[in-house]
């Protein structure tokens with residue numbers, strides 16, 4: 001059964017977050033945004049269409065990249081402090097974006113509600129990536145698209161092993177972010193067909209958060225249905 005808004009908000013209250021980390025988020029990312037992330041965000045977010053859900057919208061760094069004339073835009077963000085900063089940002093032209101406090105693991109929307117789900121740098125942070133992927137799949141229409149941009153565990157053996165060793169300290173330093181998630185295989189195992197559109201190893205970010213991948217995932221038809 002779909003969670004109610006109240007149940008989702010209660011679950012959102014249990015997601016870690018603080019006023020300080022919300023305030024520091026954009027200054028900490030400033031260099032990365034200037035030297036690459038902004039361009040990547042644009043490539044991912046400009047592709048959305050129809051009825052759109054953004055997962056973990058944070059402080060709203062994607063808002064300036066949405067196309068005009070969307071049917072619906074819902075911005076899901078569990079952290080109350082980031083949600084406040086998000087609410088203060090200008091909306092894309094012609095779209096009255098609604099902010100909903102919920103974790104990715106418990107989305108208060110009916111099945112098959114959205115044409116596009118989009119996220120940037122969120123599957124690295126959610127507590128339960130598999131449960132989040134299942135919720136994304138559930139709320140997407142059968143012909144919908146999940147657009148993502150994530151840093152993932154490196155295939156290079158030395159860097160991958162370093163990311164495994166640094167997972168704990170990095171998580172403490174970077175607000176719950178896991179630097180060694182195998183997000184693309186996880187999406188495939190969760191019932192998506194995944195097309196990696198771009199992968200970049202030489203990003204001007206610390207090696208623990210490389211490579212960055214962006215792509216499109218489409219729900220695979222359920223053989224039982």
Ligand SMILES: C[S@@+](CC[C@H](N)C(=O)[O-])C[C@H]1O[C@@H](n2cnc3c(N)ncnc32)[C@H](O)[C@@H]1O
Nearest residue numbers: 056057058061079103104120121122125126127
């Ligand atoms: C690294 S920030 C990315 C924010 C934004 N998407 C961006 O690209 O700037 C990770 C975001 O995921 C959110 N988050 C953490 N746990 C979450 C969960 N379980 N479900 C959904 N979002 C979550 C955080 O509050 C934060 O806004």
